[in-house]
Amino acid sequence: MEKPGIVVTGASGRMGQMLIRLLLDSDEARLVGALERPGHGWVGRDIGEAMGGRPAGVAVSDDPVPVIAAAQAVIDFTSPVATLAYAELTAQARAVHVIGTTGFDEEDLHQLTAAARHAPIIRAGNMSLGVNLLVGLTRKVAAALGEEWDIEVVEAHHRHKVDAPSGTALMLGEAAAEGRGATLGELRSPARDGITEARSTGSIGFAAIRGGDIVGEHDVIFAGQGERLVLRHVATDRAIFARGAIRAALWGQDKGPGEYDMHDVLGLN
Numbered sequence: 167m168e169k170p171g172i173v174v175t176g177a178s179g180r181m182g183q184m185l186i187r188l189l190l191d192s193d194e195a196r197l198v199g200a201l202e203r204p205g206h207g208w209v210g211r212d213i214g215e216a217m218g219g220r221p222a223g224v225a226v227s228d229d230p231v232p233v234i235a236a237a238q239a240v241i242d243f244t245s246p247v248a249t250l251a252y253a254e255l256t257a258q259a260r261a262v263h264v265i266g267t268t269g270f271d272e273e274d275l276h277q278l279t280a281a282a283r284h285a286p287i288i289r290a291g292n293m294s295l296g297v298n299l300l301v302g303l304t305r306k307v308a309a310a311l312g313e314e315w316d317i318e319v320v321e322a323h324h325r326h327k328v329d330a331p332s333g334t335a336l337m338l339g340e341a342a343a344e345g346r347g348a349t350l351g352e353l354r355s356p357a358r359d360g361i362t363e364a365r366s367t368g369s370i371g372f373a374a375i376r377g378g379d380i381v382g383e384h385d386v387i388f389a390g391q392g393e394r395l396v397l398r399h400v401a402t403d404r405a406i407f408a409r410g411a412i413r414a415a416l417w418g419q420d421k422g423p424g425e426y427d428m429h430d431v432l433g434l435n
């Protein structure tokens with residue numbers, strides 16, 4: 167059977183390039199397209215050469231319709247605006263859309279839900295095995311500890327990251343809230359700056375550090391009286407996210423329309 171053909175969006179980006187490298191070496195999937203925005207300097211060039219390597223036989227395109235029409239899956243780590251536009255096109259092409267992009271608002275998420283009526287969407291703020299295990303652990307610990315244990319999620323990322331809290335931090339916060347039988351919307355503490363109220367019991371706070379080349383670090387802190395429990399994930403290589411995304415694209419090949427996440431892909435549900 168032919169290997170599923172995969173298109174990578176945001177081909178010149180940090181995650182785009184990592185995905186392309188892994189796909190060019192993959193025995194299970196093949197790279198059939200690389201997309202960038204109109205006017206990008208790589209458009210028209212061979213993606214392998216643009217990345218400073220050998221020719222890959224795939225030219226970077228700024229015309230997504232024919233590229234996506236020829237693919238079985240699209241892996242997309244770009245920006246919310248770009249991902250919403252790609253979601254319409256993958257829905258029309260009935261291709262699997264793997265979304266790693268973070269920073270969506272409520273309205274964006276409704277649009278993705280609408281697109282998922284036509285084709286599978288697999289979306290996660292973090293595609294690594296470790297973080298998806300940590301989500302389950304966070305839910306369990308939050309359920310076991312009473313609300314006198316204050317929950318704070320602290321995340322650190324490279325200096326180029328534009329959204330905060332990170333998608334992963336929000337997944338962890340949501341899991342902690344679920345453990346307490348609530349939603350994150352109900353428990354999320356407002357960002358702190360200046361003179362704030364004292365911390366409200368049961369709330370979940372977030373803090374974000376941005377600097378240098380930090381790949382991604384997340385601590386879920388359960389702070390009690392006289393003791394503190396910290397659950398931590400440290401990413402040192404973006405390949406963990408890219409491998410998860412390729413696994414998701416393959417997993418999605420025999421799935422019907424709908425919204426899925428990495429817990430579905432990894433069988434953690």
Ligand SMILES: NC(=O)C1=CN([C@@H]2O[C@H](COP(=O)(O)OP(=O)(O)OC[C@H]3O[C@@H](n4cnc5c(N)ncnc54)[C@H](OP(=O)(O)O)[C@@H]3O)[C@@H](O)[C@H]2O)C=CC1
Binds near residue numbers: 178181243265
């Ligand atoms: N779920 C997960 O496991 C992970 C998620 N992420 C998320 O993935 C996203 C990308 O991260 P990263 O690769 O570091 O970011 P980069 O900025 O390195 O890459 C983003 C790419 O998307 C392109 N892009 C952005 N906006 C548009 C647009 N409107 N139309 C077309 N192309 C666009 C950029 O093109 P240009 O250069 O021209 O702007 C660039 O090629 C972020 O949201 C990040 O949080 C990252 C790692 C893991």
Ligand SMILES: O=C(O)C1=N[C@H](C(=O)O)C[C@H](O)C1
Binds near residue numbers: 292323324334
């Ligand atoms: O922008 C990043 O780099 C990352 N983004 C994701 C997030 O927002 O959590 C995942 C990972 O931490 C890297």
